[in-house]
Structure formats: C-alpha cells, structure tokens
Amino acid sequence: MKELTISLVGSAGEGLDSIGSLFSTVLAEHKYALFSWKEYESRVRGGFNSYHLKISSQPQNYPREQSDLLLALNPEAQDKYTSLLKPSGLLIGPKENSRFQSLVLSFKDLAKKELGNSLYANAIALGFLTGILKLKLELLLEALQKKFATKSLAIINNNLEGARLGYGQALDSSLNLTLPPSGEHNYFFTTGHPATALGAARAGCHFMAAYPMTPSTGLITYLSQKQEELKVFTLQAEDEIAAINLALGASFAGVRSMTATSGGGFALMVESISLAGMTETPVVIVLAQRPGPATGLPTRTAQGDLLFAIFAGHGEFPKVVFAPSDPEELYLKTIKAFNLAYKYQLPAIILTDQFLADSNFSYWDFNWEGETPQFFRANPSEFKEYKRYQFTPSGISPRLCPGQSVHLVGADSDEHDEWGHITEELDKVAKPMLEKRLNKLKELQKEIAPPLEVDIADSKYIFISFGSTKESVLAAQKHLRTKGEKVGVIHFSELWPLPSYSFPQNALLITVENNATAQLAKLLNLGYSLNLKHSILKYNGLPLTPEEIGRKFDEIQNQI
Amino acid sequence: MKELTISLVGSAGEGLDSIGSLFSTVLAEHKYALFSWKEYESRVRGGFNSYHLKISSQPQNYPREQSDLLLALNPEAQDKYTSLLKPSGLLIGPKENSRFQSLVLSFKDLAKKELGNSLYANAIALGFLTGILKLKLELLLEALQKKFATKSLAIINNNLEGARLGYGQALDSSLNLTLPPSGEHNYFFTTGHPATALGAARAGCHFMAAYPMTPSTGLITYLSQKQEELKVFTLQAEDEIAAINLALGASFAGVRSMTATSGGGFALMVESISLAGMTETPVVIVLAQRPGPATGLPTRTAQGDLLFAIFAGHGEFPKVVFAPSDPEELYLKTIKAFNLAYKYQLPAIILTDQFLADSNFSYWDFNWEGETPQFFRANPSEFKEYKRYQFTPSGISPRLCPGQSVHLVGADSDEHDEWGHITEELDKVAKPMLEKRLNKLKELQKEIAPPLEVDIADSKYIFISFGSTKESVLAAQKHLRTKGEKVGVIHFSELWPLPSYSFPQNALLITVENNATAQLAKLLNLGYSLNLKHSILKYNGLPLTPEEIGRKFDEIQNQI
Amino acid sequence: MKSKTKFSNNVPSQWCPGCPNHLILKALQNGLEELELTPQEVCLVSGIGQAAKLPHYLKGNFFNGLHGRALPVATGIKLANPKLKVIVTTGDGDCYGEGGNHFLHTLRRNPDITLLVHNNSIYALTKGQASPTTPKGEKRALNPRGVEDEPLNPLALALIQGTGFVARCSALEIEHLKEVIKEAINYPGLAYVDILQPCISWLKPSLETLKKETFFLSHDPQDFEQALKIALDPAQKWGLGIIYKNPWPKPVLGEGFYQHFSLEQLTHLPPLDLTIAQNLLKAH
C-alpha cells in the first residue's frame, strides 16, 4: 500500500482542524509524508465540513476522491459524506451502516459519559486514530500536552485521558488498517499562506495592508501573528481600495509592500492596479481565488479569475501575473514577484486559491535558495538632475524615494512628463511616456519562466494546466502513462506576460482547469494563436483530483 | 470642392464651443451637412483647445487631419495649431504669418475697441465666418437673438453689432473661400450622449445613477436637463460603487436602469458587474473611454478598455458588450442593450469614447425604428409557486419584481438555490446554477450581429475595426480603393459574446484601433483562433483620421 | 413574542445556535406582523456578514448583495417603488467599514428606509477581526498588540448629519427592540437603529454581562442636544432607546421628483414616445 487516506467529517465548531493538525504532528514524528485538504461551509458553527488526510512515505501533494477511513463526528455528517468512502473502506461514526466495514462509535457520547464533557470527543478521536494505525500513543500524548500547556491541569488530564480511551477503543476493536511504510525524512508540512508570507518577508517586504476576505485572510493573519520575527507592519484597512492605496503609498516611500484579497476585493482594487501601472509604483497583490461571481461560494476553491486578473485595470500598462502551484512555488514566486515588481516598477499579481491556502503539503527538501531577493533602488549620487520618469531605452527609469536624498520624487496618475508633472503635450510627451511604460514588457517577458514540460517528446495527448492543479495533473498523467496512454503535461506557473514558448505540434492539447469557461485555453489562443478545443473543467468549488482528470480524459478520448 | 474644413483654436473659457455650435446652426439652415470634433485640455480656463468643423453637402462624419481655414482667438493658440492648416489654407488670427495666405485680426482687440468688451470677440468671429463663406447674415443674427433671448437688451445688441462688424470685416477683406454646394436636406446634428440618452429613454429606462467623470458626464447631464420630457430619475451618487448599486436596486425593483462612467469609475464598478451577473439583475453600463491608465488624459479619446471591459468581473458569468460607431448606433445599440440585458438578465456594457461623446454628426435620415423596446417581465398569474432562479433549458428564469404580486422575489450574491437562498450544496445546486447562468450564452450569442462587411469579396487587404473609428476607416478604405488598392472593411459594433463569423481566408487582415496594444486583434485571436499580426494603432489621445490610416497602410504594405 | 409569524419561513439558519441574531430576527418578524404588513410589501436588503444573512430567514422579498453595498441597493429599490417597505439588515463591518461611504451619504440623502445594524464590534463571519466599533486595546487576529484606532461613533455621526430617527437597542431586550423597530419602520425618512448584538463565538463577555450593563434611556428624544450628548457620552454607551426622533420629518429622497410628476411608482412608466425622442434629437 502506497498511501492511506482518512476523511474526518463533522460540523464547524467541532474541531476537525485541531484533530487534523494534531494528528499530522503525530504522523510527522513517525516520518510520514502527509497531504491534507479541507472543504467547509461559510459559517462559524454547524453545517458540514470535511478534512482529508493522505498518508504516504513520499510526498504526494494532491487530493484523492475517496478514502480508506471515514471518521464521522456526528450522524448528519456521516450520512452526507459516506459516499467518500471506498467500497473497501472503514467507517467509524455514530450511525450503523451495513454497506461498509464499520464501527458504531459516538465520540461525543463517549466523552460525555467517560469524561463528563463532550468537548473531549476530539481527544478520543485522536486516540482512536492513533490506535487503529498502530502509532505511538506517547507521541500523541506529548502533542496534546504541548498544545494545552497553558490550560488548567484538569483540561490537560482530560485530554490525555480521552486520548488513552480512544486508543484503547481502537485496540479493542477488531478493526485493522495498514499504513504504508514510513518515509526516510522528517517531513514538514505547510499550507500556502505561510509560504507566501515568508517569501514576502524574505524579499524584503515590511508593509502589508489588507481587508479580511476568505480565503486570503490567513496571509495577513500570519504576518500579524509573526510580527516579532518578521517585522512586517500590518494594517487592517477600512476597505480594499484603502488597502492597496496604503501599500502603494508605503511602496512609493521606499518600503516593499503588498496586499492580499479574493475576487470581490480584487475587483475593488482594479482602479488602483491601473494607478500602480501609471505611477510605476511597485506592489505585490495576492489574489486568493474562490468561486464567483459576486460573493459566490466564499469558502470553496476555483481558478475563475485568470482572465480578469490579466486584463485588470483600465488603460494599457504592463503587469506580471504568477500562478504558483504549491507552497514551495508560493515562496519562490513571491520572491520573484517582488523582484520583478521592483525591478520593472509595476504591479505583480500572485494567483492562489482556497485549495492552496488551506491544504497542507509535505516537504523535506525545499528549494529555499531558488530565488534570492534583489534590490534595484538607484543611487542618488548618480544624478545631477533627477527625473522620476526619465526616458530610457529599456523603459525603466531609475527609482529614488522621497526623503531619501536631496532629489525630489514625484508620481502622477495623470499622463505626465519625465518629472511626473501633468502633461497635455500629446505627441511629444504623452505618447512616448506610454511607450516607455510598455517598452518594459520586452525585457520583462524574457524573465518569465517557460512552462514545466513533462514527457512531452512522445506524447499523443498533452494536459496544459496552471497553478494549484499541478500535482493532481501530474498524478493523473503518471497514472495514465502506467496504463499505456502517451500523455504529457505542460504546466504554467508564470502567466503574464506570456513566456515565449512553442507548443508541440502533433499532440492533442487538453487544458485542465478549475473553472467553467476554459480561461487558460482562451488565454493561450490569444497569446500563441492556438486553437484549443478540449478542456477538462471542474467548477463545483472543489479541487481537481487525479481520478476525475483520468475519467474526463477517457470521455475526451471517446468523443474524438 | 466636396468639403471645407475649419479649425477654431483658442483657450478654455474663450467660447470655442459656442462659436462652433452657433455657426453649425447657421450652416444647417443653409442645408449643409456638418461634422465637428474637438480636443481640449483638462482645465476650466486657459490652455489650448481646438474645435474642428467639416462642411459638406452629404454627411461625412469623420475628422480630417488638416483644415482649409484656421481661425485663432489668441496668439499662443495660433502658434500651437498652425500646423493643422493645409499649405493652401487660410489663416485668420492675431499674429502675422508669412507661410500662409493670412489676415492679421484680433477679435478680442476689435471687440474691446469697437464694443467696449472683449467678450464680444465671439460674435465678431461668427460674423467673420459667416461673411467669408458668403452665408446669410440674417440667419446668424436670428441664431444670436435666440441664444441670448433671456439676456439684457445691451447684451443682445452688442452681439448683433459684433456679428455685423465681423461680417463686414470679412467682406472688406480680399479673402475668399469656396463652400461645397449645399445639400438636399435639412440636416440635424447630434453628439453621442443625447443619442444614447434617447435610446435609453426609448427602451423604457427611467432611472440613472452616476458619478461625474469625463467624458461620460454629458449623459446624465442630458437626462437631468431633459427630465420634463424623459421622466428619467437621475441621481448623483457619492461614488461609482454607489451609482451602480443604486441602478441595480432600482432595476431589481422593476424599473429599467443604467449608469455611466469612464475607465477609472468603471474599474470601481467591476465588483458590482459581477453582482449583476450573479443576481441576474439587468443593468446597462455606459463606459465612455479616455486614455488611461489611471487618470491618464481625462479629456482625450481612446479605445483602450476593450479587453478590460469584456473580462471585467470576478468569477464567470455572461455579459454583453456593444461598441456603437456613431450616434445613430448609440441610439440603436442602447435600445438593444436594454432589450438583451432585460431578456437575458445580465449586465450590458456600451463602449463609447470622448470622440463619440463630443463630436457632432449630421443626419437627415436616422434609423429610428431599427430597434424597438421589448419587455420580458413574466406574468405573476402564471405561477403557483414562484422561483426567481428557476432552472430552465434556456437558462433564463421568469423574472418578477418585488411588490409586483403575491409572489416573493429574492436575489442573492452568494451561490444560491432556485429561490435565491444561499446554498452549500455543491453538486446538486451550485454547479447546475452556474451552468444555468452560462447557458444563457447560447441563445444570447445568436442575437449578436455579425460585423459590417464592405467590399470583402475581392479584397487583398481588410481593415478590421470596432466602435468609433468606423467612419474614418470607411473613408480610408474608399480612398484607397480609388487609388486602386483592393481594400475591404470588417467593422464590429457588437463584441461580446463574439458573433459567429467566418473571416475571409485570403486577405491580409489589419486591425485599426485607437489603442496601443492591439486589443481587438488579441480578442479576435482568442475568439476565432486567428493569428493577426498587423495593426494600425493610434494612441496619442486623438481620434484616427482617414489620412493616417492611409499612411500607416502604406507602411504595412512596404514592410511585407 | 411569537416564534411563528406570517414572516417566518423554513430556511435553515446558518447562524450559531444561541446567537442573538436569532432574537433580532424574531423581533423584526413580530414587529412586521404587528404593523399588519404582508411579506409582499416588505423588501429586505443586506450586504455580506452574519447579520446580512437575516433576509434569508424572513418571509419577504430580499436582495442580499455585496459586502458593504446594501444602502445604495436599498435606496434604488425604494426610489423605484416607494410602496415597498425597505429594510436594511447589516453588520458593523458591512455598514461602517466597507460600506462607510454609503452610510455617510445615505444619511445625508434621507431615503425612506429602515437601517438595522447588528453591531457586535467584530467581523464575525470572517472569523474574528476587529471592526470599526471594536474598543481600543482589544487583541484581535490582525492586532496582536491590541486595536489602536479610535472606535467609530456611528450614532453621533448620524445625529450630526441630520438623521431624523436614531436609536440604540440590544438584541437581548427583544420587546423593546421590536417596539423601536416598529417605530423606525413607520418613521418617514431614514430611520437608523444600532443594535448591540453580542457574538457568542468570538467575544468573551457573556450575554448576561451585557444584559446587566444596558439600561433604558429616559430623556426626551425630541431634544437634539440631549441626544448628541448621550451619543457622545462614554458613560451612556449602554443606554437603550430612541436617542433622537425629529418630530418634523424632512422631505424624503425622491419626493420632489414624484410630486413634480404626480407619480406613484417609477416601475409603471411607459417607454418614451418615438416622436418625443425624434423632436429632442433634432432640436439638439
């Protein structure tokens, strides 16, 4: 067995997250690689949530459609999610179910009965999981002790007691689940936002303003909570328009700055993205996607804002758009986003999504040095007369900041002359100034990484994807290859300006996207004059799995 | 001589507009067709403005690059604009100039000297124009009397006196200018906004909210000023976000509604365009383009927001985008925009620009009946149980309004069920609801008019254009044909969803656009899998002229 | 108070069990019933947030729009069809944060709508960030060193902008709340009720504490100066009641237009006559 998948299901407020994260710690101590993802409703208590863990000896950072073990915290959740269980799977929950090998067990009832408070259900569930997988109870007890260190002795003891109880229950049951062999490394886990946050801080970012919006909020929350280490000044703005303008002001004054939001908030920032373009003020904007339109499905995932992000802003100006695929890339591309934003003096957008924001990926080697922070501020002593928007062949004007030196720095949202003053000189100033800005695209485009290519050479079919679907697409491709299908992958993590790239001529190109209108296909048609006709699309708010990609690939094969 | 072109140049506050419009009245009475356009700085007084009149016997609604007569109101303006004069042209202004046939005349000095106030310079200039073109002085005097009817007798008399004085000066001069033969019709003139306003009112619009922004402000101003006739409730909002949400509220409640803005304000509306998409609330948004990014060139013209408008809004939803070419089309497409917005229950965007907003076009026959208002509100008595978002094969759910009947109507920006209530049912509700909305595109696309085709059959070269460049492109094409070049035109006035259309295979396709990044070419590549490589682009804030198109066509011919 | 009224529906609530939002809902449903209104006459408008979910749980027409944008939507609805009773239910983040500009200007504009703000001094739906009314010093997700901004004083703001009806209620004083809501709905012009609504998931102080802190005001609500004093006085921040009610209501937004054209609803107007369009364009 190469992997084992567990689904924890329940309701908001029942603590699925803490079960999941504590159990992950225990697995990490056993040298397991882990991938987890979750889906949840937009509410604080109640409803239906699920948390999915995939345990393997090597990192396999993508979701599975079905699980080997389903552990339900309440009967309604059990009913709703039973379909996630493999036919051969094991069901633990408060309700009978004859279709599966199952154990009727209400953790809450047990907690109330044995420990006097249903709150300890989670500790029992944790003990049960530890027991049924034959993991070391001590490691769980240690983890619990650490987690509740600041709580009263009674609480600590009850948790430990609960864990032991659950562990015993598992051992008593005749049930059995086999773990894959453990790995060779001490893996660490991370979701998307900390990786982005650390990339930003590593790139020299010391200012972030944002307005809370799921699934982006975790980013400014992380930076706020880690202020001691990161020294990033964070400010909760009154709205998204203020947020990006705060970041632009700080950036203009000389501190690397960012903001983050989701689709609706990004929409509100669009005018100011154009402002960043016109004033050539660098800024990094993280767009954590969720399904729209409008409020949409606030806690779900999608890749539905691709074309919107690329063409965001009135008027014509260069910007750069990244779509990192996993936390490692979030870290790396965030550094690159800052480097390019500040080198070319323009807005950089990082597309991420709820799936990347909330899923835990395993790593043991992490490409920490793949990007290094680069700084481009000009040296004031080089100038006799300083002109913020000096015409240059590359279109990049040397950038100084106000107060940095005797040189005065002016920025203007109107079309302006080299000093930043409003111009009405159309042919002599306005037109060349617009060309100066667009000229930056030439060099910029060369910095954009071409897509990742996997097994291109002999492929009859090629999946084309971007961003967070990468690992699922690669897993599907690998699986199809084992079945003898000549499938390859072209995966984009940097999307605008489009890198220069030649697509293979003889394969059938199929985009794989977490949206309904095949936006990547449209973009590639636009940029490479392709005629893409086939897409595997998913747009129900959940991430793509390799299984689905495989099924939809079969459908496409049958159609043509 | 088929046409005569006059340029009036001066500064803001000197009354170029009123000279131009009064003189147009006089010409109209003589059965001339007229086209005028203007360019001006973003200030209230001073700077440099110009107003250009083209007089012909048949409507020729496009700008020329150079003029037969340049009349300057002050010496600085004369210097700046002299280059607009044809070598054979006639120069009237306060400064000597030996390069042209010219008359040194300061209307201001004359007014001060003869009438005691330089304010009457305009009356003198009008008289001069009337005289030099041998038009009837009485008609000018009548027009002046009408215009100043509510003013004091002294003012009226001084204006009449000034007109006579100018007329006399013209006759006294040895200068001569020949008008083309007058036409067969009593032409009328209109700029873009009144045509749009009347289209809206004709389509049943009774509510408009907006926030002032050049060059869109004229639209709500017209509707406000004509409230007596049109009964359109107009509201100046605190910002653009309020404006569109006011319109959405009114539309939801059952009155046809619209808003208008320019690029920056449109950017602020983007989130709410997505709201219109999700709630299926019809609304018409006029986007009067000016050069960006950011504040850009506020009083100039551009077609730089095409892709931004088409992909505006987070998430995926259908919208419809028009790009009318002239006031007649503004009238017609505005009616069609309302009809489609209310039939398909979605946002409709009408792209216009400063050039269309401020230029006067001549008409004698006007296609008043080309579009008729259509209404689609459902009949409450048809329903036992009413569901605002009922699943239907077409994707269009019957639309009732709140308070209209016993049926309750709910709209929701979250993903929702058929009643409009928030849903977290992903596969059973959210996905089919998204598909329902996107389904509307199928029928909608069939309603989109294919582009206008001119001389396609035998063309070696085809200009492809959209919106306000139409008349210039057609004039250039006609001229090139007379020179023996096999040139045709494909012109789009309806742009999204893209109409089904097959492009000719054997001609070289060249887009002609008032922007810097060939956005139409990109759009057509995306939609029709073309590989457009040639574009004639202008992006200095001024409209395209047939002369320039011709020159740039020659350049392209030389390149290939 | 009745737990089943003709304004009840059976849409399952997404609120936490025990949240005082349920009490506000009940007060509103009962108030509407006591005013002898029908669901058909009522239109609820909201933005996004916990408070903004209320329209789903009340039988009536509703428009649940974008975060922060309830007021312009509500104003548009009322202008189009003045016969509808338009009621906005919103939160402190929705109305005073993202929607601050609309709050400010809607007060000036005076549409005849009712504005109910569920003020829990927190962004509850997005999981516990400070809102514009969060007290200084509170530690919140994005304020590890404590909130540093001065809290907004929305009641004083409404008063100085000339709002005709300004009240403070508590979700825990449901009878009083119901009566104030009824008076607010009947008031011609913008009627604004800030409702203390303790969130039991993100806030420490128990409902009991709040209940003990609040008291009923007994001043003359027609006295503007008194009203402003109360709104500005930190010692009276738990005082409940109608803080100000202008006995001479000002004209409401749209009145001028409707009277001028002797109209009842914009929604019933026919499209423009073709001949008028023709004459206007030619005259231009």
Add this chain to the structure above:
Amino acid sequence: MKSKTKFSNNVPSQWCPGCPNHLILKALQNGLEELELTPQEVCLVSGIGQAAKLPHYLKGNFFNGLHGRALPVATGIKLANPKLKVIVTTGDGDCYGEGGNHFLHTLRRNPDITLLVHNNSIYALTKGQASPTTPKGEKRALNPRGVEDEPLNPLALALIQGTGFVARCSALEIEHLKEVIKEAINYPGLAYVDILQPCISWLKPSLETLKKETFFLSHDPQDFEQALKIALDPAQKWGLGIIYKNPWPKPVLGEGFYQHFSLEQLTHLPPLDLTIAQNLLKAH
C-alpha cells in the same frame, strides 16, 4: 507674504487666473518656509480635482494619485517613513465624496499627517456638479430642481471622531491660513483644515461677498464642547480659526509598532534572514 519661496517651482498652473487656489498655494509655500523645512522633507499627496493639482506647483516630493484616494496613500507614506512631513491637498469632492470612507477612517486612525481640504462646495474640474458640501436648493448640472441632500458637516464629523486638530480657514485670509497651516503641520497626529475656497468659474457669489461674511472665532480651541457647538451652528458657518486643538495629543498611527521595535523608518529594514524563514516554516 513672499511670492517666491524655496518651495516655489516653475510648473505652469492649470488653474483659472484669479482662482483662490493660488492663494492657498502661496500660504502653504510660505508656511513651509517659515517652518524652516526643506523641499526634501516634504511630501504632498493628492487625489484628482482642481485642488488636487496643487502638489505640482510646489517644490517638494509628491504623489498625485486617484480621485478620492489621497488619504490612504498619505498614510502609507507616513507609516513607511515618519520623517517625511506628509500633507494632503484635496477638494470637497475628492475628500468627502469619492474619498468619504477614507476620510471617516483616517480620522479614527490618526496618522501624523496634515489634511488641507479646498472646499469650494462644487465639483469644479468636472464642470460644476454639486459636491457633498453644496447648500440645499442650489441648482447644479445634475440637480435641475435644486440640490435636495443635506450638506455634509465635515468639521463636526471630525470632532466627534476624536480628531485632535480641526480648523476652518478661508483662502481669502491668507495670513491667517498660513499660520493655521503651520500649526497644523506641527501638530502631532492628524490635523485637519477645511479651507473655504470660492471657485470663481462655477459659483455666483463674488470673492468680496465671502470675504465680508467670514469672521474670526475667538473661543478657547481647547474646549471641545464649544468647538462642537461652533461646528454645528449654522450661524457660525463662516467663522474662521482653529476650532479645536486637543492639548493632549493622542498616540499617532504606527507609534506602537515603531516603539516596540525601536525603529525610525521601515524603509531601512533588511530582508528576512533565510534561517528565520526556514525555522518558521518548519515550525508551522
């Protein structure tokens, strides 16, 4: 007052000849010179409108951003580099209309910046529409039946939100204006000056009329109650002076962070150490 100072530049003005905006510019330039500041230390921030063009005509650093968005930009600049004197020049449309939400919340937030609003009660640059401070009844391009909204009372709003420095000046009392501007710049925290600036192109009443109507206030500006009374009193709407100056200035935005980390400028901080990044991610 000097017409040439070290803050003069030679960018040609786009304002109408004779516009009182020129006087505000002069007062500001002289005030800065008298404060012995250098152009390098000063950063002007504006949005869009006639008033917002001022930064172009003053020698200094400047950021002329979007309509309505000057305040967040200015706040960001000040937070990044507290050594800069950050001054916002904006109009009544820019600051109170489009930018209303930022006005409201910047007052709460108290960054150490100076806010100068050229209040001409009109949208001048866009050619004469009503602004939030246009008096009721005035006929404007979009209000053929006269303005119906209650005008905004921005001074009272600032006062009730706890702004430490609130003043009203007139562009026609240039010496007084200069002195108030100096005091505003020196005030620690947000200092707000609303400047009556009659537009001579779109407004009827002559400069002389306004000059006659205004008078100088003589109350104690440390008296909050008096201040609020003045701001609310229609009879004192032409009263000029510092309306309120809190003698105990509150902490300014960012102070907590800067003190906590003993920092002077964010702009000088190095990027994060790689090892810290590694440890944090692994610990997560």
